[in-house]
Amino acid sequence: MRALCWVGADQLAVREVPDPELRNERDIIVRVRRSATCGADLPLLAGRDPLLRSGDVLGAEFLGEVVETGPGVRRHRSGDRVVVGAGVACGGCWYCRAGLHACCDNGSTEPASVDDGWGRSDAGCFGRPRAAGGFAGGHAEYVRVPYADVTAVRVPDVVGDDRALFAADAAPTGWLAAELGAVRPGDVVAVWGAGAVGQLAARAATLRGCARVVVVDRHEERLRMAERHTGAEPLNYRRTDVSAELRDHSGGRGPDVCVVAVGEPPARSVVDRFGARVGDRPDALREAVYACRKGGTVVVLGGTDGFVDAFPLGAVTDKRLTVRGARRPDLRDVPMLLDRMARDELRTEHLATHRLPLEEAPRGYALFRDRADGCVRAVFSP
Ligand SMILES: NC(=O)c1ccc[n+]([C@@H]2O[C@H](COP(=O)([O-])OP(=O)(O)OC[C@H]3O[C@@H](n4cnc5c(N)ncnc54)[C@H](O)[C@@H]3O)[C@@H](O)[C@H]2O)c1
Ligand SMILES: [Zn+2]
Structure with missing residues (x-):
């Protein structure tokens, strides 16, 4: 599949990378419909994260369609349109049960990378491949979404992609x-x-x-x-x-x-x-x-x-x-925000100032980084 990879400081490229596969029974595979840039990507782009490696796939905010589900997934089926919270959280640990998904003890597959710096690691995150759990991001055709019943939320039919996308992060x-x-x-x-x-x-x-x-x-x-x-x-x-x-x-x-x-x-x-x-x-x-x-x-x-x-x-x-x-939001608010979007109380599509095909994501990131041409969020479609 095609995906946006970080290849070096201030260098991005859309490349061919292996398709993701189900690895655990609670995983789903999502075919991405929209993904967005985020201010939190800019330090990564600049090469300020020592754990970033050339080839890592970026993208923390995305929305798509479920195409495969693991046997332990209860809430989602193929064809569902879902928004995927930026954080990866298990839903069952002490923190998740307290509603603090962003502090999940099981979301990051490499907690030691951050434990040393801050005392304890936070949850995993898409598009922060090593420092936050090793999860490839959403600027891609497909994404593996772990703990899908917790991490992915079905989008009400009345909420369009360009609005619902921002319920992710x-x-x-x-x-x-x-x-x-x-x-x-x-x-x-x-x-x-x-x-x-x-x-x-x-x-x-x-x-x-x-x-x-x-x-x-x-x-x-x-x-x-x-x-x-x-x-x-x-x-x-x-x-x-x-x-x-x-x-x-x-x-x-x-x-x-x-x-x-x-x-x-x-x-x-x-x-x-x-x-x-x-x-x-x-x-x-x-x-x-x-x-x-x-x-x-x-x-x-x-x-x-x-x-x-x-x-x-x-x-x-x-x-x-x-x-x-707070470094990242909790997943518990996503359904409530989608409801507000459905009721037209919360409109977000104006933030997508630049809509581009995934192939043009490097240009989209340059516009976003430089805040050129009024860019607030560049949104990519594979
Ligand atoms: N905590 C979380 O859960 C979470 C989630 C996503 C993003 N973030 C963080 O939130 C921040 C904002 O994200 P964004 O995507 O809107 O970023 P952005 O880069 O699009 O926007 C940041 C804005 O801050 C302005 N700014 C910079 N210095 C300023 C100053 N001294 N006074 C006033 N304004 C100033 C910039 O001009 C810019 O418009 C980023 O640091 C990002 O990492 C946090
Ligand atoms: Zn947890």
Whole structure:
């Protein structure tokens, strides 16, 4: 079959790779109909993951049709249209039973690769072949989906592919941010990053009844999209004093909940010192901690690989902040989000700004990486 492979730093190629096969009784094989780029792919693309190997198949967000099922699969049959959650989770371990699929103890086939770094590994993930379990990704004609009754969810007929696709990762991640922030009716919420994840975090906050949601970015077209589709108030950090504006939007206190959904790693203190030379990007995490009202919550979704220098821990204690993090969403929210999509409460198809055949995926990734031509998500069809 054809698949998009990482072949070296900033080099991708569509290649012939072996067809996947059922390996365990709870596996299914899915014929991919759509797959999407994600901000989390960019560090991989740049070659910043030492566990990535030439030939690894990328793609964490995809949707397709079941073509084969293992004998232990109960919920799916051939022909079902399914969205496949980005995380691979067993459904039976202590964490899965607690609803924390992203922390599954059995999702990664190579837990030791991450245990050493963070204390314990998280679940597996498609398209992160070695660091997260060895699962080939969805930028391919076919994918093997393990623990299919847990990992794959049937899509209601009324929800089209371009909408349902984002129920795999971007929508549940956005939802998780609002949930971890415990967004309540009347809250003021600020989201750093107007990519698909930030926009869907903003939408989730409005669905939970927040009074205002502000989205911070530098890309005008992304900010306009967030404004048009989520009702968010846009703030361009290149043109405004973000902290002052946010205080202005929240009775002088600062937002109740701040979500960090930026795509770049945080600036290190040494980078800050030489900031003028490496670009004028403020550190979103630090800005969120400073801007958040006393007693508020900061939710960190991205831009945090590795260690963070110059983190204002004093502000966390002095202001009684709650800081919560998540690397990937939990599968439990996917059916609920598909229902909301079916009811037209949650629309996501506008995020698919570029639709391309799989053969053109390297070009799609270049557009996405450079945020060229207004690209928010490139979506591929094999
Ligand atoms: N935790 C999870 O479950 C999960 C799942 C998927 C993605 N992610 C992460 O979420 C983040 C966002 O994903 P995406 O696909 O929307 O990424 P993206 O790259 O499409 O968008 C990121 C946006 O952040 C903006 N940005 C960068 N620095 C900023 C700053 N200092 N202030 C304000 N905005 C800034 C960029 O301009 C860009 O528009 C990524 O880091 C990704 O790894 C997390
Ligand atoms: Zn589990």
